[in-house]
Every structure is written in C-alpha cells, then in structure tokens.
Amino acid sequence: MARHLLEREIAGLTDEAAVGAAMQRAYGRVSENLSRSVGEDGYAALLTRAMTRVQPEQPVWKHIRRADAGRIRLDVAAGVRGHGAQVVDQALESLFVAIVDILSDLIGADMVRNLLTYDEARRTQDNGRRQ
Amino acid sequence: MNEKELLHIRAIATGIPGLDAVLGGGLCEYSFNLIAGAPGAGKTTLVQQVIFANATPEHPALYFTVLGEPTIKMLRYQRQLGFFDAARVPSSVRFVNLAAEAASGNLDAVFDRIATSVADASPAFVAVDSFRTIVGERRAGASDGSIELAHFVNRLAQQLTTWEVTSFLIGEYADAEQRHPVFTIADTILWLSEDVDRNSTTRKLRAVKVRGRNPMPGLHTFRLTSAGMRVYPRIPEQQRRRVLRGNRRLATGVPGLDEMMGGGIPSGDVVLLTGPAGSGKTTFATQFIATGLDDGESCVVAVFEEYPEAYLARAKTVAVDFADMIGRGRLAVTYLRPLDLSVDEMLAEIQSAVERLGATRVVIDSLSGFEVALAPTYRADFRESLYRLVGALTATGVTVLMTDEVIDAYPGGHFTHERVSFITDDILAQRYVEIDGRLQKVLSVVKMRGSEHATEFRMYELTSAGAVMGESLSNYRGITTGVPELVGIPVGPDG
Numbered sequence: 001m002a003r004h005l006l007e008r009e010i011a012g013l014t015d016e017a018a019v020g021a022a023m024q025r026a027y028g029r030v031s032e033n034l035s036r037s038v039g040e041d042g043y044a045a046l047l048t049r050a051m052t053r054v055q056p057e058q059p060v061w062k063h064i065r066r067a068d069a070g071r072i073r074l075d076v077a078a079g080v081r082g083h084g085a086q087v088v089d090q091a092l093e094s095l096f097v098a099i100v101d102i103l104s105d106l107i108g109a110d111m112v113r114n115l116l117t118y119d120e121a122r123r124t125q126d127n128g129r130r131q
Numbered sequence: 132m133n134e135k136e137l138l139h140i141r142a143i144a145t146g147i148p149g150l151d152a153v154l155g156g157g158l159c160e161y162s163f164n165l166i167a168g169a170p171g172a173g174k175t176t177l178v179q180q181v182i183f184a185n186a187t188p189e190h191p192a193l194y195f196t197v198l199g200e201p202t203i204k205m206l207r208y209q210r211q212l213g214f215f216d217a218a219r220v221p222s223s224v225r226f227v228n229l230a231a232e233a234a235s236g237n238l239d240a241v242f243d244r245i246a247t248s249v250a251d252a253s254p255a256f257v258a259v260d261s262f263r264t265i266v267g268e269r270r271a272g273a274s275d276g277s278i279e280l281a282h283f284v285n286r287l288a289q290q291l292t293t294w295e296v297t298s299f300l301i302g303e304y305a306d307a308e309q310r311h312p313v314f315t316i317a318d319t320i321l322w323l324s325e326d327v328d329r330n331s332t333t334r335k336l337r338a339v340k341v342r343g344r345n346p347m348p349g350l351h352t353f354r355l356t357s358a359g360m361r362v363y364p365r366i367p368e369q370q371r372r373r374v375l376r377g378n379r380r381l382a383t384g385v386p387g388l389d390e391m392m393g394g395g396i397p398s399g400d401v402v403l404l405t406g407p408a409g410s411g412k413t414t415f416a417t418q419f420i421a422t423g424l425d426d427g428e429s430c431v432v433a434v435f436e437e438y439p440e441a442y443l444a445r446a447k448t449v450a451v452d453f454a455d456m457i458g459r460g461r462l463a464v465t466y467l468r469p470l471d472l473s474v475d476e477m478l479a480e481i482q483s484a485v486e487r488l489g490a491t492r493v494v495i496d497s498l499s500g501f502e503v504a505l506a507p508t509y510r511a512d513f514r515e516s517l518y519r520l521v522g523a524l525t526a527t528g529v530t531v532l533m534t535d536e537v538i539d540a541y542p543g544g545h546f547t548h549e550r551v552s553f554i555t556d557d558i559l560a561q562r563y564v565e566i567d568g569r570l571q572k573v574l575s576v577v578k579m580r581g582s583e584h585a586t587e588f589r590m591y592e593l594t595s596a597g598a599v600m601g602e603s604l605s606n607y608r609g610i611t612t613g614v615p616e617l618v619g620i621p622v623g624p625d626g
Contacts, residue, residue: 035228036225036226036227036228037202037206037220037221037225037226037227037228038201038202038203038206038226038228039196039201039202039228039229039230039231040228040230040231041201041230041231042201042202042203042228042230046203103203106203106204106206106207107203107206107207107210107217108210108217110217110218111206111210111217111220114217114218114220114221114222115220115221118221118222118225121222
C-alpha cells in the first residue's frame, strides 16, 4: 500500500527534482485524504506518532521535517537536495508504512486502504463518466 | 379537479428494525431530522445505521464529525457494529471532519465547508455529529449568538432541503432545552433516553415530532447490540387487527381436564393456570403444547425460570419429542435475557416466533418469572404491560396459556392475583389439601368466559407420563381451607 501511494505519483519520472515534487504530491494526497476523514487534529496526532517510529532510524528526516505553528510539515525537496531522491523515497515509504500500520490497528486495513485511495478511485470513475 | 391533490413524499426505510413503524412509515425524503439525547444514548448509531442502509456510490452520504469524539475513535468502535460496512467507506459513506471550522467559532466557515462538500459530492444524505458542538462553540464565544445561531440553523435547514438531501443533526440536549430554535425548524425530532433503575438500564426512544407522518405515541424501548439498533414499538392493543374466534375447542392433553372445561379450551382464549410451587403447572403447560404438536399445530413456549435446555430435558416425560419439533420448525422455545427486559421486547420475540411458525398455541411459563425478568422500571406497569401483551397475542388468534405461582391458593377467598385475572378468559387453580394425613393436589376450574365448566374440585396426580386428573372431591367440604372434611360417601344406584 505504502509503495503504491508513492508509485502512483513518481512512476516514469527520472529527473530528481521532478521525483522530489512528485513525492511531495504523494505526501500531500495522503495528508488530504486522511485529514478529510479523521480531521486535521486526528491526522496531526497520527503523523506525530508515525514520525516517532521512523525518525530515529532515518537521519534524512532532520532535513525534511519542519514545524509550522505546532504542526508537522514536510519539505521533501530539501531532503532530496541533501540526501538524494532514493533516500527520501525510502524515508517516505517508511512513514507511509507507519501511518498505514497505526491507522489499520485502529480502524482496520480495509478502511485505511479505501480512505487513502478514494481520490484515485473517484478520478477513475470521473474519467469513465467523461468518456 | 375538485379533489385536493396530495404531494407524495417518498418514504425512506431506516434499516432499523421497528423504527419505521414508530415513525409511521419511515422517514420523509429530504426531511431535516434532529436526533437528540444524552451522551451514549445511541444517537450516532441510529444515524449511521440509517445511512449505511441507504447510501450508495450514486447516492452517497456525507457524515460530518465535529468536536467531541475523535473521528478515528468513532470509526474504530462503530465498525464493530454489524451494519457498518467498511468497504463502503468512503465510496458510499464519506466522513468529513469539521473540527477546525467548529473550533474557530465561525458559523459561516462551518456552513461554507458543509456547502462546499455537499456541492462537491451531491449526497442524498447529510449528517452533522454533533450539531450541538457547533452551537456550543459559537455560543461560548459570542456575546449574543442566539440570533446568529437561529439564522445559521434556518439557513442550513433551507439549504439542505433545496439541495435535496435527507439530513440528520445529532445533538446532546436536556429535556428543558426543547425551546431551542432547531426544534421548531426540524421536520422530525427523535429523542433518545436512558433510564437507570437499580441495576437495570433501559433505553427508550420517542418520536416527538414527525412531519408528514403519523408516528406512534409514547416511549419505545430500544436495544443497542453488536448488530446495531433495534426498536421495539409500543403497540397499542386496539391498533392491531383482531382475528375472530371460532368455536373450536383445544385439547389440554391432561386426561380428564377437557371434560371439566366443557370439552377443552375455547380456541383463542387466554388461560391462567395458578398454583403453588411444585403443583405441576409446567407439566400441565407442557402437555398442552405436546397435544397441540401431536394434532399438527405449531407452538411457542416462553420460559423465564429455566434455560431452554433444561425445559426440553424436563419435557421428555411427554410422548412428543420437543427437540425434534424445534428442528422441524413446529416449536419455538424462547428465552430472553432476564432482569432488564421490556414487555415490548418479549412481545416482539413471541410474535416473531408465532408468525414464523404459524403457531396456534403459546405458553408463558411463568408470569412470576416474567415479572422478575422485566426491568424494574417496567414492573410498576406490570398489569398494563400484561394487558398489552395478551391483547396483542390474542389479536392474532393464538390460544395463550400462562402459568402463575401463588404462595397460598385461595388466600382470603381469591383464586389468583387480582392484577392478572382480569385479562384472562379461563382460570384453573391448583392447590394442596390434606386428606387422611396425605398431601393431595387438587384442581378447580374457577372461571370460563361464556362456557359451561365443572364446579367441583378434582384431585390429580403427576405421574411419570404426566398429569392425570383423578377423583372428584364432591363428598368433601372446606376444601379451600386446605383441610377438607368428609361429609359422606356418595350413594350409588344400588343403595
């Protein structure tokens, strides 16, 4: 699931800057999809918890993680500049794994998958209607 | 056209067993429904059950959560319920969190987020849980928010109606707050409450207002189980269609008793069998059921004093195999969780079994056990409850035999509990008497409405094959004292 969330944005991209922007989009979509359902506070709590799992093992987070009015914000581009796209990709995947794991324990993996991919499913549905 | 044309408003089935009947036929499409009650009353479960029963990807539901219970926690616990289908989240049911807007205290921001989400999703159902939280935030931060609040509620109600959505506002309100503007605007108000009486908790629902429908009055019991909510409508007896009684007599299965009753129990009667502990009430009732089964009828037994397994084990004295009859769908033995029961739950259980089996005989064994099984809050209304129960059952044409334990038969000249006898057609009274230093069991037919019956006392025995009526005690007097005296040997035709 976590890999899919990244791949759907970065597939086919090779340019490091483009990959960085795509990873930022991937994170934005995860944040948006989850915040919509569980609320910004709920998502912030979830993200903080996931960060405590991944940050100690991946120094790259020091370059990615930003604090903005008490909320966690990710600057993926800064991470890519400092450590390269591959390292950031692995870090983001770990973060997504942690988010999916924690939330799955709470509300079930099936619902988490639906929440994270709903925009994708909807886009496919809308495209189908237009055709 | 002279006749007034009525607008047909489509009914929406709630998906909650019993609730559509209380509402008078489901919810009105595009109605603005207020679900009120204290925390933990079941408001969220009610609304989510309705939504999951109706929402589809083409006609989705938007469920706005506000402050209070965190959404993750709500999803975690609600998905334990049988109706909650995680596969349909968010394709059919979308949860949208309004906490940030609500926390700002800006009602316009709340309204705009709802409006944007509705415009984006074109839902058929919208729920705001809890609406009260939005209101609370606004009022806490405003010097005079009441006018603005009324405007907000009115604006939301207007918009939701013109958006063609059926909406639910969930709010925590106290009884004294019913003058709140939202109560005027709402099309439907369902009030959920919880009564705690000693060790028992009962949940009740009241349809305070249902525009466009004729709801059932009164408080209706409901239960929250792992399947979700189930409502037990408090059905007034007179609202039910009555089945006219025939002239058929039903065999009791106790040799000698039918002739005492003028040929058996009139079909459709309510029979009360009273007696002290150990007098054989359950044995008589079991034989009544066994005979019915033997005659090809279907039967329902409601037991309160023992588990069905124990009842079936004891029923092995009769020739009919009760376990086999259950397997063949001819017999149902119901046992309801005691101590917090409402009469409506019992009625629903028995009626369901009667309808399922096409039963003609029902045994309630015993009334004393039933009364104990009722939640304390219902015991005060036992007479009225029993009246409704019996009325609803006999309206379907079944013959009902109820047993009732009396500590001392004929105390003060009474044969039964005064609270019970008025609803019965026939009364059989058992008791112990001492004859020649031996404890004997005797039975009399105290009352049979509209039928001839024996007026004598007759002894009976409980044998390994069941109860058998014995000889008459017509040559004794003072039987009701418990120590009868022999007044003479009956003289035969030969002198």
